[in-house]
Amino acid sequence: MQVEKLVAFHKTIGDVTRIRIISILANGPKHGQALAGILKLTAPTISHHLSKLKDINLVKDRREKNTVYYFLNEDVLKHYSSALPKMVSTKGDSNKMDNQKLNLEHKKILENFYTPDGRLKTIPAQRKKKMIILHHIGSLLEKGRKYPEKELNEFIQSFHDDYATIRRELIIGSIMYRENSIYELNPREMWADIV
């Protein structure tokens, strides 16, 4: 999924007239004049909106004699509507834990070291616990993305003020690698292209 398409979908849906058109077409195909009549808009305006809806493949048309019937492609609607919620629950902390059936021990450790706001209380001293935390932080970075050191610092700082230590640990634990002060994560996460 490219972000642009997802954005285009929502941008197209985010208009009262187009939502009304979708709502009408949900009852079955209609031709342009009918839509214009129901919505009290001119034909060119309807044409304009239909063209946008066709751009994202949400509406298809079929000519019959002189008039063109427009109808919904429900698959597109379902596909893009579910994209964001799916992303959030795949990517989000707690849900991901559930998905991966992360064992309770890990769960507890994360809960113990994080405030409810997602900040680290302290950096675990125990190696095992520390690795769990580091992997977790890593899981929140984006695969394939190159992070300048300054940017990585800022990111880590949203968890803990001692970003230097954590940054070093990420390298030592080989969760990230560095090249000319540019940091990158090992591939793990989907949705890399969004952030």
Next chain:
Amino acid sequence: MQVEKLVAFHKTIGDVTRIRIISILANGPKHGQALAGILKLTAPTISHHLSKLKDINLVKDRREKNTVYYFLNEDVLKHYSSALPKMVSTKGDSNKMDNQKLNLEHKKILENFYTPDGRLKTIPAQRKKKMIILHHIGSLLEKGRKYPEKELNEFIQSFHDDYATIRRELIIGSIMYRENSIYELNPREMWADIV
């Protein structure tokens, strides 16, 4: 569900920067500076977008010391994302038939009198069949909405050219009622406010 809210939701989501913010917040809370750093935008710009996201309740915040943490309200995301697909499958002809376990006889009658495009071939002469067709047309109108006669004509005309007859039949069959040339349907359909 008011249309305005649904539109506002999609309009808000339909922006690259805001999608990216959502994607970031899917990993857990972040503060404004962090977002600005990651997205390489200024603080006021981030503030602007967060304010829009807060308007639709998709993002909440909590102050901690001097910095404000923003986090996603996933319920809102799921709620509004599912609204349109739900509407389409509830409202759409074939699906509604399935839902209501409309018996095969009705189904056949509807199929016999409708073209695949949703236009009426003829008005059934048999009373029973006529009522099935009329109820079906009524089911495509919106509960609680007042239809001026002209508008109702246009709507009916998208099914059949003889709108006068059908309009009269809708009244006789008490599917609609009229007051000062304003027509209204008996409550039946959800999503009344969209079309």
Next chain:
DNA sequence: CCATTAATTAGATTATTATCTAATTAGATG
């Protein structure tokens, strides 16, 4: 070929909005 009807395109207007800089507010801390 001409007339009709439906749909699209062109062009103009108006409204909305994403982004920036500069100024302001709000807390925290020395």
Next chain:
DNA sequence: CATCTAATTAGATAATAATCTAATTAATGG
């Protein structure tokens, strides 16, 4: 109280887009 940092607000600019009228294209039917 003075200072620092984070966030918001104000105001400006430039881009996008919704809608209309007028003109054009497409297909049908006599």
